[in-house]
Amino acid sequence: MLSQAHHSILVSTPGQGFTDLTRKVAHWLGQIGADAGLLTLFVRHTSASLTIQENADPDVQRDLIEALDRAAPRSHPYHHSLEGPDDMPAHIRAMLTATSLAIPVLGAKMVLGRWQAIYLIEHRDQRHEREIALQFLGTFKA
Amino acid sequence: MLSQAHHSILVSTPGQGFTDLTRKVAHWLGQIGADAGLLTLFVRHTSASLTIQENADPDVQRDLIEALDRAAPRSHPYHHSLEGPDDMPAHIRAMLTATSLAIPVLGAKMVLGRWQAIYLIEHRDQRHEREIALQFLGTFKA
Amino acid sequence: MLSQAHHSILVSTPGQGFTDLTRKVAHWLGQIGADAGLLTLFVRHTSASLTIQENADPDVQRDLIEALDRAAPRSHPYHHSLEGPDDMPAHIRAMLTATSLAIPVLGAKMVLGRWQAIYLIEHRDQRHEREIALQFLGTFKA
Numbered sequence: 001m002l003s004q005a006h007h008s009i010l011v012s013t014p015g016q017g018f019t020d021l022t023r024k025v026a027h028w029l030g031q032i033g034a035d036a037g038l039l040t041l042f043v044r045h046t047s048a049s050l051t052i053q054e055n056a057d058p059d060v061q062r063d064l065i066e067a068l069d070r071a072a073p074r075s076h077p078y079h080h081s082l083e084g085p086d087d088m089p090a091h092i093r094a095m096l097t098a099t100s101l102a103i104p105v106l107g108a109k110m111v112l113g114r115w116q117a118i119y120l121i122e123h124r125d126q127r128h129e130r131e132i133a134l135q136f137l138g139t140f141k142a
Numbered sequence: 143m144l145s146q147a148h149h150s151i152l153v154s155t156p157g158q159g160f161t162d163l164t165r166k167v168a169h170w171l172g173q174i175g176a177d178a179g180l181l182t183l184f185v186r187h188t189s190a191s192l193t194i195q196e197n198a199d200p201d202v203q204r205d206l207i208e209a210l211d212r213a214a215p216r217s218h219p220y221h222h223s224l225e226g227p228d229d230m231p232a233h234i235r236a237m238l239t240a241t242s243l244a245i246p247v248l249g250a251k252m253v254l255g256r257w258q259a260i261y262l263i264e265h266r267d268q269r270h271e272r273e274i275a276l277q278f279l280g281t282f283k284a
Numbered sequence: 285m286l287s288q289a290h291h292s293i294l295v296s297t298p299g300q301g302f303t304d305l306t307r308k309v310a311h312w313l314g315q316i317g318a319d320a321g322l323l324t325l326f327v328r329h330t331s332a333s334l335t336i337q338e339n340a341d342p343d344v345q346r347d348l349i350e351a352l353d354r355a356a357p358r359s360h361p362y363h364h365s366l367e368g369p370d371d372m373p374a375h376i377r378a379m380l381t382a383t384s385l386a387i388p389v390l391g392a393k394m395v396l397g398r399w400q401a402i403y404l405i406e407h408r409d410q411r412h413e414r415e416i417a418l419q420f421l422g423t424f425k426a
Contacts, residue, residue: 002144002286002421004179004280006248037288038324038421040180040244044255046196052383053375054330059363060375067356067376072209079201091195091202092209099194100244102324102384104419106290111417113328133253135246137144137180137279137421138288144286146321146422148390182322182386186397188338214351221343233337233344234351241336242386275395277388279286279322279421 005032007134013048013122016086018061021132022117026110028134035108037138041101044131047090047123049097055117068093068123090123097121105138147174149276155190155264158228160203163274164259168252170276177250179280183243186273189232189265191239197259210235210265232265239263247280289316291418297332297406300370302345305416306401310394312418319392321422325385328415331374331407333381339401352377352407374407381405389422 007028011019021041029039043050054060072092080088101118104111112118120130149170153161163183171181185192196202214234222230243260246253254260262272291312295303305325313323327334338344356376364372385402387394396402404414 002288004144006178006246008253036290038180038322038419040246042244042246042253044253044258046194046255046257051379052330053379057364057366060372063362063364063372064376064379067379071213071355071380078205080199080205082199088202088205092206095193095195095206095209096213096238096380098383099240102244102326102386104290104324104326104417106417111292111326111328113330113415115330116328131255133246133248135180146286148320148388150395180322182388184386184388184395186395186400188336188397188399213355220347222341222347224341230344230347234348237335237337237348237351238355238380241382244386273397275388275390277322 002138003140004135004137009132009134011120011130013128013130015125015127016065016122018119018121020117021120025118029105032136033141034105034136035139035141037105037136039103039105039110040135042133043099044133046094047087048130049094049099049121050101051097051119051121052116053119054115056115071096086125093123144280145282146277146279151274151276153262153272155270155272157267157269158207158264160261160263162259163262167260171247171278174278175283176247176278177281177283179247179278181245181247181252182277184275185241186275188236189229190272191236191241191263192243193239193261193263194258195261196257198257213238228267235265286422287424288419288421293416293418295404295414297412297414299409299411300349300406302403302405304401305404309402313389313420316420317425318389318420319423319425321389321420323387323389323394324419326417327383328417330378331371332414333378333383333405334385335381335403335405336385336400337403338399340399355380370409377407
């Protein structure tokens with residue numbers, strides 16, 4: 001019998017950069033006894049976003065951040081500038097990455113590949129408190 | 143008991159730009175009595191796409207469109223040019239944004255953050271009729 | 285009554301380029317007798333990704349690959365270079381496209397538009413064996 005569970009996790013970001021959510025998300029799936037189904041992650045912000053990326057070499061994250069910087073340079077004369085020079089680039093970088101992710105769950109585990117981790121990307125300069133909504137839809141262990 | 147509902151919304155776009163779908167989508171969820179579950183949006187085109195972005199300052203949308211223009215400039219000598227100079231840039235901009243979005247629904251409401259709206263992005267110059275498939279999977283109010 | 289099915293498909297990629305997954309995915313939905321619901325695709329790698337794009341003119345794929353090359357040029361002096369000059373650009377291109385896709389299924393068919401096909405994008409130079417997890421959540425034909 002399929003059923004569902006909802007949750008929300010709060011993340012304090014250190015300013016621009018990656019925060020690994022994998023362990024927190026796996027922990028919640030364990031707590032609720034998720035067995036097989038579909039996990040959805042949804043970030044409730046427009047200047048932070050989600051990605052699934054390499055979990056091994058931290059230099060990968062540096063290069064990803066720098067690539068997003070080049071895709072939406074801070075120096076560009078944006079129309080929207082009221083919220084500071086880091087705000088409009090943050091919206092663009094969020095648009096180019098993911099607001100929602102869908103991950104199948106099988107045998108009580110997300111089907112992540114060996115090198116995959118789930119990251120929240122903070123695109124603003126300052127620390128922020130970010131909220132990610134989680135939903136699991138599937139079967140639960142008895 | 144989980145169940146599902148499907149729907150499709152048609153949007154007449156004004157040519158390149160953003161169309162806010164939030165109200166139409168929320169209206170449908172209200173009509174079917176969606177309570178808790180997962181909403182999926184899927185755009186049935188390859189030169190229009192979806193994004194969740196800021197709903198406050200319209201300048202944000204201007205800047206987002208201009209950023210997509212820079213990411214896929216119209217002036218580039220593309221191989222695929224039969225369908226006009228705006229077609230290939232439109233496919234690239236669609237690839238860099240979203241074809242599908244997943245949004246958890248809780249307490250009969252999408253878990254959108256305060257500043258989030260759901261947009262269809264038209265990437266072609268001309269007006270188009272675009273179709274977005276909606277699906278809700280979850281519980282319904284009695 | 286809603287139920288679910290999981291599967292995994294393996295794709296041997298030819299090095300950088302697009303592989304059309306549409307037929308394999310539709311075949312699996314037929315095999316399991318999927319009727320109405322939600323299909324999720326999830327690529328278990330960080331240097332290959334998914335997109336839904338035009339299925340008609342092969343030049344579109346050439347232009348999409350070239351656009352991804354420009355977005356993450358191979359010549360850039362990346363910090364992460366241990367795995368070869370094509371590895372870091374591959375991660376960036378994966379981040380800018382999709383790791384997961386959600387496609388509603390109705391009347392035993394994915395609601396793809398007429399011109400839409402599902403592609404795996406290989407971002408590395410060499411051939412790779414790639415795995416895509418599939419999940420269907422919905423109703424099945426009797």
